[in-house]
Amino acid sequence: MRKKSHVSLARFIVRNTDNEELKKHRYSFYIGSILPDIKPSFVYRKHEIDGTFPDLQERMKKMLERIPGKEKYTRRDICRMGEISHYLADYFTFPHNKEYPGSLKDHCTYEEELKQKLRTYLNTHEAKENLRPKKFFTSTESLFEFINRSHREYLDGKHGVKHDIESIVEVNHQALEGFFDLLKRKEHKKRYIDTTGKNLHHGAA
Template identity: 45%
Template sequence: MKSYYTILGVENVGVDKEDVMRKKSHISLAKHIVQISDIKNFDEHKKAFYIGSILPDCKPSFLTKRHEITGTFDLVEKGMYKLTEGYHRMDELSTMYFTKLGEVIHYIADYFTFPHNKEYPGNMKQHCVYEGQLKHKLREYIRNINEVDMKRWWTGLQLDNLNRFTSVADICDFLKEEHRRYIRRGIHSVEEDCKYIVGICSKVALAILHVCKLAMVPEPVYATVH
């Protein structure tokens, strides 16, 4: 039987199980998003979503394209359009669909990681130290939400009401505005990044699926000629 790595075509970009384990923060976030979703095939394709959530760090372009909002937002926007157009039923969403969704969420998580912004004053060594701290704090933050604070967290993000999102444009506007607020905060910390990353990424993932469902066009039914 082929592994997920072979099926998703990631073996040729240097992904192996050790690489995946070193990217625990993105995978922890992906697992949290799967847990809060009530879409059946999201759970069925969760491994594809986990792989997608680390793929951008495994591609050769990672060395030449910084994962900043100014450099990858067009890519994210195009990805969201592809994830919301041309589908007829929710059970039509495939392994590849959730892989691509994972990639989009990866980039968005990086937007709310302070060293991935031009405003960050530190050097590369400080960048690496910051992300090392973030990896541990993010997993701790998610664990606390899941075990202690899920109801209040869910209510605070208004995840029961996604009606404000009727198009990809709505999601993009939301992302840009939240990122402006994030940058304007002035004081940044690993703890604040955790709140933004988990909150924004969870909301955007559910919003993409919500818009996809809204945009679905029933398959045409053709009369059978006897």
């Protein structure tokens, strides 16, 4: 997607979340949402699910290990959330998939149309109303499986800008809210253990 598209999506996510830390550090989230497109690696590393998702999974696992125990997220944490949003959005943009048959020129034309229609859609009541209830993920593995399964279903669907927009918005919403929920639950678990000396799953140590 174009950088403006990523920012439009990031603003929509912030408007429709209950996470106060994300709202507080929203500008860091916006910056993170375009950061992968201005890094040197953008020149030689395609933002396709086969090429970058394994690395993204490792980064998310490390975040989950590092962040819990803090009452608040830093700007850097939220910026990294924006990067996650960026990659997820690109995975569900047809020209970023090997199945796309067009040329580089076609790719640019497609993303320009996507930019215009995504921005229009995100400013409608329909966009918010179409968001499904948040999913509950028991682990990062279940979250990653949701993303992979959603991508397989996306590739099996009817390709086009409308299909991309629906997939981009829904998967971003579910994945980011789910990841924040995993962080929150692990943080609460750590506080419980620190306070009581007991493990939530195994009772007394």
